[in-house]
Structures are given as structure tokens and as C-alpha cells.
Amino acid sequence: MLMLTCPNCGVTGEESEFAPGGEAHLKRHGPGSSDEEFHAYLFAKENPRGVHFERWRHANGCGKWFHAARCTATLEVFGTYSAQTTEPPKDIKDKISAKRPGWSWREVE
Amino acid sequence: MKRYSAFAVAREAFRYHMGWERAWASPEPKKKYDAIIIGAGGHGLATAYYLGKNHGITNVAILEKGWLGGGNTGRNTTIIRSNYLQDPSAAMYEKSRSLYETLSQDLNYNIMFSPRGVMMLAQTQHEVRGYTRTAHANALQGVDTEFISPERVKELCPIMNIEGPRYPVLGALWQPRAGTARHDAVAWGLARACSAMGMDVIQKCEVTGIRQEGGKVSGVTTNRGDIACDKLGIVVAGHSGQLAEMAGFRLPIESVALQALVSEPIKPCMDVVVMANTVHGYMSQSDKGEMVIGGGADGFNNYTQRGSFHHIEETVRALCETFPVINRLKMLRQWGGIVDMTGDRSPILSKTPLGNCFINCGWGTGGFKATPGSGWGFAELMAKGQSPLCDEFSLDRFKEGRFIDESVAAGVAH
Amino acid sequence: MSTRLAQGGRLLTRGRPVNFTFNGKRLTGHAGDTLASALLANDQLMVGRSFKYHRPRGIVASGAEEPNALVGMGEGDRFEPNQRTTTTELHEGLTCISQNHWPSLEFDVGAINAQLARFLPAGFYYKTFMEPRPFWKHIYEPFIRQSAGLGKPPKGADPDSYEHFYAFADVLVIGGGVAGLQAALAAGRAGARVLVMEQTPHWGGRAPVDGGTIEGKPAEQFVTDALEELTGMDNVTLRSRLMGAGVYDHGYVLGYEQVAEPRAGQAGPRHRLWRIRATRVITATGALERPLSFAGNDVPGVMLASAVRDYAVNYAVSVGDRTVVVTNNDDAYRTAITLKELGLEVPAILDARKGGGGPLAERARDLGIRVETGKGVAKVKGTRRVEAVAICNQAGEGAVLEEIKCDAVAMSGGWSPVVHLFSHCGGKLNWDADQALFRPDRDKGPTGADGDVFVLAAGAANGHLDLAGGLADAHRAGRDAAREAGFTAADATAPQAEAPEEMPLEPVWLMPQGAGVKLRMKAWLDYQNDVKVSDIQLAAREGYESVEHAKRYTTLGMATDQGKLSNINGLAILSDALGQPIPQTGTTTFRPPYTPISMAAIAGQARGETFQPVRRTPMHDWHAENGAYWEPVGQWRRPYCYLRDGEGVQDALNREITQTRESLGLLDASTLGKIVVKGPDAGRFMDMLYTNMMSTLKPGRCRYGLMCSENGFLMDDGVVARLDEDTFLCHTTTGGAENVHGHMEEWLQTEWWDWQVYTANVTEQYAQIGVAGPNSRKVLEKLTDDDVSAEALGFMGWKPITVAGIPARVFRISFAGELSFELAVPAGHGRTLWDKLMEAGAEHGVMPYGTEAMHVMRAEKGFIMIGDETDGTVIPQDLGLHWAISKKKDDYIGKRAQARSHMTDPDRWQLVGLETLDGSVLPDGAYATAPGTNANGQRNVQGRVTSTYHSPTLGRGIAMGLVKHGPDRMGEVLEFPKVDGTIVEAKIVEPVFYDKEGEKLNA
């Protein structure tokens, strides 16, 4: 049972106050995109055993979405941050790199 | 392989059971195999078993990073049924169910298939309609199911409260030849049979890389050295993504924790398996007397084999409401497993972008029931490159929008 | 015999007798007794039968680890199986029965299994019962099931109440023994918010029984002083009868509290499940004594040495008149000394160690007890109770040296720290070879949200079995925990404790060391599940080498005690059989809960009326009072129809539909979702949300819209009204309001966050009433002065009006296909408006109609229904809704998905109407067959029924369905087999059956 801090309202609450929303930082592919791109966007998720960037909604709370950086193997939460970003902020990336030597943010395609 | 029988047990009794041989050998890996299966869970072992039995391919190694049957094979709630809505699913699960009927005899290992009947409760008008549709589909698919009345439900399962204040039972989809089996025994019996055919079941052998040449698989790298093979089958529920990555492709899969629990054992009080999807819970009674209860899956990626307790709460309250007698039973043990959920919640049995490399994964919450059927079809796919049981479960379907969606029949959990 | 001593019993209140019954026998105990101690005081040694062989079983332990002494307790709806007598507080009027025997405890037919034990080794059922095949289901399995299981099932619904409680702490201490109390003192003095949980009703754990001094005072005095200090701290809470049941991720701990026992006439909830969040958790859960594996170690009267001591000291119960002590360590000498000092006979202490013990052994000898070193038990004599022990050399094969008459055996194989809670959430253990035990690895404990270890073991639970070491360790753990939780620990040292020095234990996993197979087949590891040393050895021989294989193959440790006594012994036997050290074999995984917890406590308050929320509209009570037959839709309950006296459902439907079509009907539509979308970019956003062009909708007008998921499938539909230039009101389906609102916010917050749009879910603000039928305008006009004529309010228009004095919005929309108005008023006025409409409509015979009448009427009109025509696999193009999919838009949610090859496949099934040739109603969910079978032998199909009803309006069955190339096949007849195989023929027709020109709804 995870504990998460909503960066929008500052509340730290248990998982049951939140709703998970899958992988974060996906680029939407709409009309005009290739089958490959569209498939990658909707289905081919990273699903790593390790550092994962994901979306959550503070559903039983302020109702706002946010992003979390979390380890799927230990459930450690490196941090939560605004959903209105296209990649994790530097302080989060630095924190992960410090805790998981060798880790790096995915190549920008 | 010495045959098991009551006579053999009696004979051994007189020498204090000192004469039993190993159920399966513990060989060192050879340099090369015709086929390697990664993963000695039920599906991997069944694949190997049918590669040998149906296709005469016995130069096979089954590599297991831990102990055989140690993943979801030994963690599920052992339900076997085939009352699926969509044709490809019904074909796969019914094939599997029919193989279960004689698996004990085939393997000469009692896997305790118990065709006690499975009912899926309809507790809303919407569910009644969904299950009526399934019953119609099943009739054309050769799956023996019927939609039964609340009175019949009560007759089959007297401890159920069919007049619950919130969701009275309006009927059920009943499959009389569905049931349960002893999950560990399925893996053990298959491993013994594979071993007897001369296959190598190699435990504590972790695959760390997949080797390829000219777009085709050539072998694997393991903690016990490199092993070459002509064909490779990846059958590693919960770790499919990692293996696919080694083979150089990505799967439409997310891994999440699914939980289950058992009560303390009590004398028999429930002779059927009951699934209640509206309230999210299912329950059966094991031969040991424990009430075996399946819970919900977490919605977030998780590899810890531990789930969140609120899912247990949700399931238990649903079952307390449906079966009032369990209020005063106690939860003995809870556990979790990692399940691979695909984009349409149906499995993948498919060729992959890597030549001669095949993958069998994505069974989500419902893999145990498919064990022999999945092995049957996947072995055919590996041996011949094509299998009617597997064709619809290809990786390409997600790209084409050709989903096999079972949730349409009233949000059915597996 | 087992009896009550005249004096003593530190936990008893003498002079307060408590009456209870066991198997109908009236017995008496004292206040303060556990059920187990009271049974023993009444010489009830044998209390049950084992799982497999139905062997006589007696009490073995004095606490949560007890494997045998489980009883059925209570009566009627309060009956409860498998109650652990050692942890059950005795109360007046308690009734209990022993388990797993027939016809009686003393004479059990199932005991035949014990005679056949040789034929029933571990896993025998995997090798047998296979032929003939049908016998498994009909003969073998029922027999196995009947002889397995333990207690009888409970009978009725539980009448007691249960609840949950959320608590938070900086430092949670689990275990109220001296280590737990010392850890709490250390953390509490540092200022941390501390919660201490103790599973029993008593504080102090074993120390008051085991002796020793702390700061020069008896342990009991330390406990009293510690409790006093802790009680005085505002930041510390002490709770007894609260068990630490499980440790979960991110510091989540489950506590299980015995609050009140209604059977004993106590008021309050029976159990309370605590969901605790702690920054740091200290497991001061002590250690459990291990049995020794010798032949006959399961005979009633063979007991853990510590339990014998507990019963004597705490409850003044002597388990036997003559107790032989057998041990591999010094601690068990305490039992001999205690018994001797109480005036009981201890014929011998058998110490398996060649060198024997230390000062405690000296003390025993001084008391005149015979101490034999290097000796062990070859065999226990007796079946239903101990009669004698045969002694032998531990180093030998069991040649009997001597028989000693006795009626109890106190055994000790050493101690195992209770590491369960440390391990539940991933904590790793190390093998301590010196003490022969697994202990927590401080650096590899479970990690929390911040990645740091959050569970600290303390005291005996951390492998510090001696009093001084345990206290010092607990002190350190308390300070560490407080510091890690952000507090500064005061500079204090651990209290000094003194206890007799102990010589090291020597591991004894089998007694005697060279015991032959006959003895090994009588040496029990798991008492409840009947697993013996020989079973584990068999498993190893057959290749079940992994500890998990051996456990599952033999069922070792899978009984209701979850192997608290058997796991380490079994592991050692397995390791020995495999010729490898114990740590290489490893341990099995510990799973929550620590001891079983009631299902009812897990469910908590969620039962009956509060099982799940039922959402009610403002008119709910009216419906309930007027015959509503309910249909659950999401969490709502809507009237499916309203049953009048003596009416069947179909009668009611016909009546409601006919009345509405001919005159006037009312529908409670309050459950429909209502979402306001507002802002400068609202139009642009609406165009992305809906497949239609919504931005062109004029204020004052309504438009039916379709909403798809990004994966292309139809997810919701409804009428959108434009309230003003930058405000839309979106109606959703009943079940869809929260989803759709969430969907909107998701896109706004995570994709188009620069768009200026706000949404608000105002579903609950409004009661909404559909007024439908040819007389609807007349009745509305009676209640309003506003102009609702066709000219002033045309079809698909809306306007604000005042109706019955209430401000309202009226929408000229129709799902029934009649002239119809939907009135939305503030929810607080909903019931009033409903009553007024009923009153005003009386002259037109007004009736409410339910969801099913609505469904039939919409089907007569060929309107689709989300959830019927759609099932998550249907796209709007399948439903002939091309008119609602804008061709002018570059993009909308789902558009790209609908361009995938399978979505544009001309062979997709398309919506049509279906009419049976004989006028009957097509079976719901039926499929239309096509010739032949597919590659898997399944019948080919070419379509299916999505909605099917009897239409009272047309006097025949009507249906809608999806059919391959359907719209091109008008007039063709399809075959729909029923489940019984008979065939219904139906003709493909247009899906609109009623008022094709729409004259009625345009009226």
C-alpha cells in the first residue's frame, strides 16, 4: 500500500486516495501517425523492472493529475512532480541517478 | 520412469518408501538443444511435454531461474473453466479443459482435476444479459454451459446468500465440467513426464541474454554458460518484458501484482467454484478444506509479488456478503504474484520479430486454466510455425486493432 | 495427571470461578485463565485429532504458535471453528468442542488412517487415485475432502459488529515484552509518537516467567515501572490484545484487536482492524521454542518446555505429576527448576549435549534432579497420553538404555526468533550458526517509500535471546527508530540486566542422531498436518529439493499455525538430506497474517447496508414506496419497472410503455451525468472529446454526441446543450458520469494543459425528470407560465423556465421517441417537482416508467444504448452513426485508432434491425450462424443480437443486432440457434420500428 505525495495540494496520502494512470511522458500520436507510432503510443509500454515514470490522479482528493518516479522492484518513490511536463525535472533525475547508479533518462526520440 | 499406482505405494510401504526414484532428473545443461524453453512453469513445461508427445521433439531443455513451478503456477487459485465469450479464447480454454480431464492418466501423476463445476454469478440485469450471450456463444463453440436460475444456484451452493440486499443473485452461468486442479502437481507431473522423455529440466539456471545470428535466435546465455538452440520459446509470466528486451523487442504488456488468500481449513461446505464479478471476488474450497479466494489486481506496475491490502479488503467484504458463513472464518495466508496484462487482457502466443523465437505470455489473471491447452498450441506453433489455437493470439493484433476482448461479457475477471 | 496447583498463578484471579463446557462436559476455570490452561487444569490433555492420521493431539504450546489445540467455539450464528485455545481468554459460559473426529474425540473412525500411516506417506495422493478416472470426482475426492478439513463450517450470518481504525505513528513497537517496552521507552523519551501493540492481555512477555533481574530488580518490577513511565507519556500509547498481523509496503502495518467478546456479554465491536502507518516499525516479537524430533513427540503430554513453565507459573497448572525434560540447551533447565520448586517431580533431565549445561544445570542438580548428558528420547510410550519415555544415547541409533515412567515430557530444541513481521515485506534473514537460528539482517530489512529500511528487529526477535543482550538491543532499536524518524534520542544507556549464564546450544534436528526409519516415521515435525521427519526425507529423495517443493509436497508448515514450530526443524532435516548447509537451502517466504485474522474484521463495517454505497436520487424513497423493482446501474439503483399488486414484470413493462406512448409517463433521469465545460477553448475541446462537431452548436440548442476512447471504441453518449457562448452542458450515461468527467480532466491536465477550459461535474446538483408522451406539453403547461410550445421550444432546444415555482432548465430531448421534456431542477426540489408532476398528470393517467420501459421504447425507435449495442469492442461506424462523426475535423479522441486495418475492415458487423418471422422475441445474446466451422471446430457465426424485447406498441418481438454486411442484406433471413439448439429465424430490417419519420418527437 503505497504512500504518495500529491504535488498539487501537498497532501501525503495512502494509495487508496489515488488512482494510477499508467506510463507518463507518452507522446500522443493522432491522425497522420504511422501504425507503428500509434501502436507504440497506446500499447508498447516500458514496463521496466526498476525506475518507472507514471501518472497518478489524486482522485479522492484535489482531483489533479501528477507524475511519480517510482521503482517497480522496490516500490521506492523518488519523487512526484507536475503532470504538465514532457520529461522529469532535473532534481528528480539527479536523485534517481544518485540512488540507481548507471541509470539514465530514456533517449529522446 | 517407474509407474505410480496404489500398488506401487503399497509395495514401497513395505520398504519404508526407500525405493522411490527421483520424480525428475537434475542434469547439467548440454551444449545444444533442438529447442529451449525458458521458464519451467506450467506453460513452459506443458509446451515441452507436447513438443515431445505430439511432435517428437525431445532434445529439449527447460530452463528455470528458480525452482520449477515457482512462479504463478504455484500462486494461483487453481480454477479451470472455458466459458469464454470470444471464439479464440473459448477454443484455447476448452482445449485446455478437455486435456485436464485426462491429464492425471496421461502423466501418471494425480493432478487432482476436480470437475466440480464453476458458476459465474449474474447480480445485475446487465450481467444476466452478458452471460446469456456467453451461453449462446458457448453452445456454438462446443463449450458446455448453461444459464441457471437463482434457485438452482442455491441448490448447488447452499452457503450462498442469493438474496443479498445489495446485489441479489439473478442467475449464473454454469459450467458443470469446469473445476479445479492441484496447481503444484500440474508442474510436477509435467516435469516428471518431460524428464522421462529425456528432456532436461534445469533449475537455478537464469537466462541473461539471448543470442542471435542473421535475424534468428542461436542460443541463450545463462548463469550456467551458453547454450545453443534451433528454436526458443519464452514462457516466463511476470518477466516477459525483460526477456523480450533481451530478444530485442517490446511487448504490449504491463506487469502488476495480483493477490489471493486462503482461509483456515474447514470441513467441506462448498462443492462448486463461485465467481462473483459484480462484487469482485471468487471462492472455492480446496481438498484440504481451505476456502481459496482470489482478489483484485493493482493498477500500477509492480514486480514485488506483494499487493496492496485494500484489494484484499474489497474481495473479502464481497465474499462475506455473498457467503455469510465465512465472516467467522479466518484468513490464514495471503500472497501475491506478478501477472502480465496485455492491451486487451488476452494472451500472446506468437512468433516474434526474432526468427525462430516464440513467445507465450500475457495470460494476466487466468493462466493456470490454460496450462495444457497453451502448451499444446504453443508446441504446435514452435514445431510447425502455425497453430489454429494460437493464430488469433498474435503480437500483430494490437497494431491492427484486432483485439480479443473478454471483458465485454459484463466485466469478467479471469 | 494434569491439574491445578493449590497456590500461585500470576495471571489468575483466584476466587472468581469461570464455568465453561468442552464437548458438553461442564468444567470450571479461574478468571485470567486461557482456555488451554483451564482445559489442562481439568486434566483435559487430549483436545483434538490431527489432520491426516487423526492422531490424538494435546496442547503443545502456551501461545500463538500452538498447532494442535484448536476447537470449535460458540453456538449458533456465533459458532467459530479452529479457535486457538492457547490464545483464547476464558469467559463465563464459553462452550467449545474438539475437532476433526467422528463420532467422538475418544473414539474416532478416522484414526484408522494412523494404522495405515505407512501406506500414506507424503504425497501419496499424487501417485494414486488415478484409476478408474471417474472415481476421482465421485469417490476418492469426496472421501479425501471429508477426512481433511479441520473444524466444522460456521452456520449463519455473523450477528456481531466489526470495524476499522486508521492510526499513524512515528515508531510502532510490535510486542509488549521487556524488549518492546524498553524500545518504547527509548523512542518515547526521544519524543517520538509511539504505539506499542501487544497481542496478549498481558505486558512483559516471557521475562516474568523466566526470571532474571533488571537494574537489580525482578523482571516483573521492571515491567511495572516501564508501564508506569510509558503511561505517563502523552506521546506513547499502549494497546494490549492488539496483534501485529502483517507488515506491508511503505510502513503499512495491520493490527488485529480483540475488542469485545459478545458471547461473553461484552458490548462493542468484536474485532477492530487497525491500519497503521508508521515511519519506523520495531518488531520486538520475541522467539518461539522449537520442539525436538523424536519418536512419539506428538503424544498428548509432550509439550514445549517453556509452555510447561508458563502453565505452572502463570496459571498454576501442572501438566504432569512426573515431567521428564529433554533439551539441547540451558533454558529448558528453568522448567525443571520451576517444577521442582513447586514440589512436582522431575525424574530426569535429558540433555542431548555431551557437555551438558551451565549454572542452571548446576542449580537443577542442587535441587536433586537427575541430569543425563548426551542422552535423548528414543521413544515416547503411550497413545492418548504419555506413559513413559525410553531414553537412549543421542549419538546412537536409539538403543533403549532405560525407560522412565512419567506423564509429561517438556522438550526444547532451542529458540527461533519471530521474524515473520520483519520478513512479510521483503526483509532478509541471516543464519546464525552459533545459535542455530535465522535472524533479521539489519541492512536488508524492508524498505519504505524513501528507500530506507523501516523495520528494525529488537531483542529476542533479533536473535538476542539473553535478557541483558535483548534489553540492550531493544534500547538501541528504540533510539535508532526515533532518530530515523527525526527525533533526538536522550543520552541514556540501556538498563543492566542479569540472568544466569547459559552454555551454547547444540543443534539437534533428530533424536537420536542416527534414528532409523521406523523412529523417523514417528518423529513429527508438523503436528497439525502430520508431517514427519521421514516425509521430508522422502521429498528430498524424490527430487523435491527446493524448500518450497518440499513444503508443498509434504504440506509442512501449511497448517493453521503456518509452521511456527515446524519450519526450522523441517528445513534442517531437508538440508541434512540434501547434504548442504541450512542457509543454502534457505527459508520459505513468510506471509501475512502472523496468526489468522477473522474475515469479518477484514470486511469491517462494510456489510449489509454499508457493504457498498447505494446512490440514491432525490426521488428514491418515492420509488421504493411505489413498487420499484430495482436495477443496479453503477452504484445507483434505478427502478427497472414499478410493480403494482399482482403484476408480473412483463405486465408492468407493457403498462408503462403503453401509457407513455398513449398519454404520459415520467422517468427519473437524475442519474444521468451532467458536466459543465466552460472556457474560451471549450468549443475546441468539445470537438476533440466528441466525434461530432460540437463547436458549431448554438446556445439554446442541444446535440446528441458520441464519445470514444483513444483506442477508438465507443465509450459514452449523450445530449450536449450549449448554455452560452463558452459553456456546454454534457449529459452522460448513468454509469459514465465519473468516468467521463475523469476522462475530460485527464486530457485537460495531461495533454492540453495550455487550453483554457474548466469542467465541473454537477450531476448531483440536479434532479432530472423526463416527462414523455403526447400529453407531456399539456401537463407541463399546467405547471409553468413560460412558453413551452413547439414554436418557443422546438425539438433539441432548451430554455430556462420556472416550473411549479422552481427554477428549471427544460430540454426538448427524447429517448422514448415521444413528445418529451426533460426538466432539471436543484436536487432539493426534485421530490417536490416529481409530486407536482404526478398530481398534475393524474388527469392523463400519469405513471412513472422504469429503465426497462425506457430501453424498449428507445429500441422501438432504433436508438442505440451504451452497454447493449456497445460492449467495448464496437466503434461508432459499426452502428450506422456516420452522421455523428464529423468528416471536417482533423482529429478527435479515437480518430486515429479507427483508421487501423481491422477498424476499417468492410467485414465488420454492422447494426441492423431484426424481426423474427413468427413474431417471437429473439433470445438475448443469440448469434446468427453461418455455414461450416472454423479451424478450431467452432460453428461459424455472422452476427449477434444486441437488444431484444417484446414491443407492446407493435405487439411483437423486435431486436437490434450486429450482422456482417448487415445494411446491405435487408430482407435476408438469418438463423439464430437457441441454447437448446432449436432455431429462431429472423429477417434483417431497418433498425427503426416506430415513428420512422419522427413526427411524434417533433410534435
Added chain:
Amino acid sequence: MPDARSALDGASEAGFVKVEEMGLQGMITLRGDLAAEELQAAATAATGVDMPDRTGIRTARDGGNALAWMAPDELLVMVPYAEAEERLAQIQAALEGRHVLAVNVSDARALFRLSGGPQVREVVAKLCPVDMAPAAFGPGMFRRTRLAQVPAAFHMPDADSMVIVCFRSVAHYVYKLLCDAAATDSEVRYHV
């Protein structure tokens, strides 16, 4: 206009604390840029109370007017029920031309008052996964969370009472849960 009815017509029950449905409360959802001076002015003018802090509530002494922080872009404006439409119009007029959303939601919710002492905290702690220790939660704070299986919010008008807000449709469910949680002989005595 006929009188409006609250969800449970003022039902009440006394256990170790008293549970009562409070009747109708005017409520306006106001979404917009909470940092904008105009919005702040309109909100404070409508209620006579200052802007609340993040996750806070400001209540007028008479209790009928308050401002509660719902989300970074949302306030709950509480006013007397009868005046809700008028105040809404005021707010809308004051913010004419601004990108805001203001809607009357007075009928969308039900309110409950728990009273009788600091043990009101424990009733909430049985149902909500929130730290109810006085050091963690007290008057002036407004917590949106989950109450058993439904969303809810609560605040403490004073140290001895609690106000709980939920959706109107689940008022019956919440009331029943609160009454059960407040039942005599079920005191936990953890926070008091």
C-alpha cells in the same frame, strides 16, 4: 418557491458522539486562477472571509459563510443556502470576462456534523485514511479524502466538532457509517 429539502431531512443519532445531518448549505464551485486578485476579491466579498491557505478553510463566525480550498484552481464558496443564486450572480458579475467557472452546487452535497468532544476525531479515523492526531489535523484545515468507499471532505469548526461533506446521493450510506462508527461502546481512545 417551495422549500428545498436536504438529503436526510436533518436526521440525527447519538452515540459516543452525536451525528446529525446539517440541512442545506449554499455552495458555489469557483474555478479559476486562485492567485488572481479579482478572483480573491470576488470570493472574499461573497463570504466576508479571507482567502484560505492551501488545503485550508476560513469560516465566518456565524458558520454560514466560508471559503474552502479544494484544488489549486478551485474554491468552495459557502454561503447561506437561500442566498446562493444571488452570491453566484455577484461573483459572475465581478469576474465577467475572466476565464473562471462558477456554478451553484448547493444541492449536490450533504453535510454532517459530529459533536460532543475531541473524540469526534476517532469517528473520522475509523473511516478515513487520515492522521487525526491533534498535531496533524485541527481547525482551519480542510481535508478531501476517501470516507470508506466514497469521496468526502471534512474540517473542524472547533476542537470538539467535525463537519463532513459528501455527495448527496450517498448521504444515507455516509450517515449509516458515521452512526456505526460513533456507536456507544466503540470508543477507541487512541487520540483522546
